[in-house]
Amino acid sequence: MTKRLMRGSHVLGEAAVRAGCRFYFGYPITPQNEVPEYMSARLLEVGGTFVQAESEVASINMVMGASMAGARVMTTSSSPGISLKQEGISYLAGLELPAVIANMMRGGPGLGNIAPAQGDYFQATRGGGHGDYRCIVLAPASCQELCDLTFRAFDLADKYRNPVMILGDGMMGQMMEPVEFPEPIDPASLPAKDWILTGAAGRPQRTILSLLLDPKVLEAHNYKLTRKYDAITRDEQDWETYLCDDARLVVVAFGTAARIAKGAIKRVRALGVKVGLFRPKTLWPFPYQPLGELARATRHLLAFEMNSGQMVEDVRLAVCGQGEVHFYGRPGGVIPTPDEVAHQISHYYYGAGLDQAAAVARRA
């Protein structure tokens, strides 16, 4: 299998098609216009359907209908557009409909700007829509991982009948890297879904609904969803650790920020700074337990994000008071350099005296 040099937006589209997605509904917004552009041409080649909707609101509702009809379906957008899709994402969760939504984040709030940012962490992981629900959130940090996690997103969506969000950013959409794609999946080979709307031929009428007027019935539905979310939390957490074995300080970062952090860690490691990286690949479910164990061993964490401090709240929940959690972030679409982050790491590392032998003793 040869590698192909592609930009992230095209990787996302190609991976979706190879994962069996034949339906895409979207609306233009920078910095992810290359996704609908790619899908408009690529889906023609495979007999799929591309609709440029009149709005993000319409496109997520088209996704809803296509999912009810049993299709693997995707929509993509960037921050302000994802805000508009939140109503639909709440319905997808309530109706238990699989769908893949990619957010190539840009600076906010409001119209913000079109530079890469990570300001939608709260929205993605806390549920930007109304009601008691969870959205599975995957955070790739390279084009290859974007490809792999897109496949995983469609599988998870179908497995749990739940919306899955791929949380990238404008940088991931624009950068070009070599990618090795898995063999394409024939949509006809996917397991049949026994809950979809096909017309009631030879079976009783079927309704897909989220209106449950009796509080006891809705409570039972909420508990059913909760059990599903518990199973996802138990089985689907994913993360990467990098140079953590001897680390006296662990940087926690996701996506593009994690990539920058790796560059910074390489720089300071060359100077003898014992620092590692913990990178959550699933932002929901967040890998609280493995990060907590790491925190108990190292006692010093530095959350680094391209926002003014969002994931750091999950880091604190993971650490649960058993370590020091510091934060460094750059909001507004500013892309920090590895040197800048290396400086922050060094500043904290030496400031806390982690280079002293006593630091190691404290760990024991």
Added chain:
Amino acid sequence: MKKVFSKPQSLKPTVMHYCPGCGHSIIHRLVAEAIDQLGIQERTIGVPPAGCAVLAYNYFDVDMGEAPHGRALAVATGLKRVQPDKVVFTYQGDGDIAAIGTAETIHAANRGEKLTAIFVNNGTYGMTGGQMAPTTLVGMGSTTTPQGRNPDRDGTPLDLTQMLAVAKGSVFLERVAVNSPKNIKRAAAAIKKAFQVQLDGLGFALVEVLSMCPTNWKMEPVKALEWIDQTMTQVFPLGVIKDQTGYDSKGETA
């Protein structure tokens, strides 16, 4: 003995929740009769609105998929694009289709989606308790126009169906009413034709049905029937608004 009248097969044997004198139950029946007559019960998928007819899935004996308020035609677009051999219809009130869902409606029509929309116009937000609708008449009282709809403050009634006529993708648009046996017969024919348009793959079809809401109009049911003839049809005249089907007058394919 020959059976001359029965419940449509596409309606479940369920008591409806609608208020006395409401037109929804009649319109449900007409839609179900059209589905029966065309023999499409086993390939029809309905999309109910948010509004009084949200519980339509309790009544129609066909597959049903619930849409957020106003988004029925976007949801229906997704359903139909995945399963083009199925018959997909939406059933929407005036607030759903002509206020919050205006964009979805116009663009579904403009794309020429092969869908059938049943648009129930009773000039009020029934389910939420009688607030002003986009179709509320000037001077008509509502819980949010206590002194009557004032054009300076509230604008004037929106004629959505006329707006849809300029969209190239709409091929059949008709406004009917269910306030008299004569009008009900016309409504039945229009609804059946709107399904036939989809079966023939011609494009977007919509039937606007003027319907009574005695509860929120604060009228006796009989007075509500008369009010449609005397007042509502002055603003929303009955008749074919657009017909590019090429069918003859009996609604059959030419």
